[in-house]
Amino acid sequence: MAEHVTERGDHIPDELLSAYLAGDLEDPAAAERIERHLAACARCRAALGELRALRHLLRDLPAPAVPRSFALTPDMVRPAKVVAGPWFVRFQPALRWASAVAALLLVLVLTADLLVHQTGGDGVAPEASTMSTGGGGATGVAPQAAEDRATAGAATDTASPVPDASALEAPVSPTESPLRATESSGAESGGGGAARVADPAVEPVAAPETGAEASVGWRLVEAALALLVVGLLGATLALPRLHARRR
Amino acid sequence: MIAAARRGDLAAFNGLVARYEREVFAVALRLLGDPHAAEDVTQETFLRAHGALEQFDGGSVRAWLLRIATNRSYDVLRYRRRRPAESLDARPVEEEPTWSSQTAAVDPEGFAVRQALSAHLEQALAELTADQRLAVLLHDVHGYPYEEIAQITGASLGTVKSRIHRGRARLRELLHGDERARELLGAISRQQSGDERA
Numbered sequence: 001m002a003e004h005v006t007e008r009g010d011h012i013p014d015e016l017l018s019a020y021l022a023g024d025l026e027d028p029a030a031a032e033r034i035e036r037h038l039a040a041c042a043r044c045r046a047a048l049g050e051l052r053a054l055r056h057l058l059r060d061l062p063a064p065a066v067p068r069s070f071a072l073t074p075d076m077v078r079p080a081k082v083v084a085g086p087w088f089v090r091f092q093p094a095l096r097w098a099s100a101v102a103a104l105l106l107v108l109v110l111t112a113d114l115l116v117h118q119t120g121g122d123g124v125a126p127e128a129s130t131m132s133t134g135g136g137g138a139t140g141v142a143p144q145a146a147e148d149r150a151t152a153g154a155a156t157d158t159a160s161p162v163p164d165a166s167a168l169e170a171p172v173s174p175t176e177s178p179l180r181a182t183e184s185s186g187a188e189s190g191g192g193g194a195a196r197v198a199d200p201a202v203e204p205v206a207a208p209e210t211g212a213e214a215s216v217g218w219r220l221v222e223a224a225l226a227l228l229v230v231g232l233l234g235a236t237l238a239l240p241r242l243h244a245r246r247r
Numbered sequence: 248m249i250a251a252a253r254r255g256d257l258a259a260f261n262g263l264v265a266r267y268e269r270e271v272f273a274v275a276l277r278l279l280g281d282p283h284a285a286e287d288v289t290q291e292t293f294l295r296a297h298g299a300l301e302q303f304d305g306g307s308v309r310a311w312l313l314r315i316a317t318n319r320s321y322d323v324l325r326y327r328r329r330r331p332a333e334s335l336d337a338r339p340v341e342e343e344p345t346w347s348s349q350t351a352a353v354d355p356e357g358f359a360v361r362q363a364l365s366a367h368l369e370q371a372l373a374e375l376t377a378d379q380r381l382a383v384l385l386h387d388v389h390g391y392p393y394e395e396i397a398q399i400t401g402a403s404l405g406t407v408k409s410r411i412h413r414g415r416a417r418l419r420e421l422l423h424g425d426e427r428a429r430e431l432l433g434a435i436s437r438q439q440s441g442d443e444r445a
Contacts, residue, residue: 014416015409024408049436050419056439057361057368058387063273067282070268070289071261077297 012037012044018051092240099232106225113218249308253300260300264293267309270389271316277384278320280373288323292316307395314399317381324377357438360431367428371421378402379414386411 012020012034025031038045251259271292276285292315296303303311372380381400385391386407391399396407422428 014419015412018412018415019408022408022412024412046433046436047419049440050432051415053432053436053439054368054415054418054422055387057364057435058383059390060361061365061368061388063269064276064282066269066272067286069265070272070293071264072257072293072297074257076294077257 011041011047014047014051017044017048021048021051021055092236095232095236095239099229099236102225102229102232106222106229109218109222109225113222116218117215249300249303252297253303260297263296263308263312267312268293270309271312274313274381274384274389275316275320277369277372277388278317278377278381279323284323285320288316288319291319295319306398310391310395310399313385317399321377357435360434360438364422364428364431364435367422367425367431368418371418371428374421375414375417379410379417382407382410383414383418387415 016025016030016034019025020031020034025034038048248259248262252263268289272285272289275288275292276282279285279288292312295315296312299315372383375383378400382396385396385399386393393404393407393411396402397404400407402410419432422432
């Protein structure tokens with residue numbers, strides 16, 4: 001700190017007076033100069049007195065009343081046993097895993113589809129467009145529809161001979177809604193194959209082109225999986241943000 | 248007490264809380280100027296201290312707690328500086344902290360003058376820079392030696408001294424800016440020097 005006292009009759013800066021008051025001046029000569037000046041200067045004596053008073057005032061400044069006790073409760077210090085947050089925050093890792101598994105499954109199915117159709121499939125392109133509209137309509141119930149197809153497929157296998165590869169997937173008419181699929185599978189469990197024969201409009205599985213039907217099945221499964229992946233990813237990303245915004 | 252608290256004795260830790268909460272809250276309040284923020288910082292200080300008991304190096308508990316409190320307060324101040332509009336909204340205008348009553352001095356007249364000046368002084372303190380305010384608070388209000396303030400704030404001894412002396416100079420300047428405050432300060436100063444002569 002600048003321990004300089006001017007000799008030109010100026011006054012001593014407060015900062016220096018404060019240091020003098022506290023005995024913080026390292027240079028004894030500076031303290032002597034200040035004392036000489038103080039003896040002659042009433043104004044600086046007054047300033048020193050005020051600084052001294054200020055120090056007393058600060059020391060005696062009333063402490064603010066504490067608004068409440070800050071004692072810690074056992075709840076505050078208990079290590080968190082459950083991860084805080086609503087269910088979707090807690091299931092965040094599960095959601096992430098589910099998205100990854102669904103994505104992997106989609107890749108596997110696409111690869112299998114590609115392999116099968118490279119070896120055996122041809123001329124099924126027109127069916128793809130019909131499929132995509134069907135897939136879009138079934139957004140919410142896609143997994144449910146896939147399950148239904150699986151049960152329906154088990155029954156159809158015996159009825160119509162299909163190529164080896166397509167036996168994996170259920171051939172389902174693209175015009176059939178998921179709701180009707182549920183109805184028809186219910187009917188099958190009751191009446192067996194007879195129900196299907198009695199009402200061909202509900203389940204036109206007996207179409208001649210089994211190869212095309214099978215490829216539509218592939219597309220449906222792929223679309224369902226893609227939707228599932230998008231849905232899961234969307235949930236994984238959007239839910240924490242929604243939660244954060246609400247807070 | 249700290250040893251018992253380390254063994255997981257919450258009651259022992261709360262003994263520390265009861266002993267230091269006034270001081271921690273006072274420093275946080277004067278640094279932040281906002282009772283709600285000071286309350287949050289105080290609670291958080293004790294929570295953090297409890298979580299970091301293992302890291303406590305065995306020095307002064309008071310200095311350790313105040314270091315946590317001042318660091319948190321500085322975080323709040325930094326946050327406010329980044330978002331000035333929000334902090335202005337958040338600053339309570341009407342809500343004044345309640346100051347605990349001071350024990351009346353021997354002379355009631357001097358006591359009244361002191362109390363009137365205390366309010367001016369609180370206002371002036373709030374206008375110092377955060378660093379000067381903290382240094383003056385810790386040294387002059389709470390009576391910490393320079394070394395401990397250097398420890399708490401992480402500044403050098405010379406810097407701490409300089410902040411205190413500059414802070415006091417600025418306080419006097421600020422008090423002189425208000426006519427009533429200047430009169431009161433002059434009166435108290437004359438009264439004190441009279442006491443010393445007597």
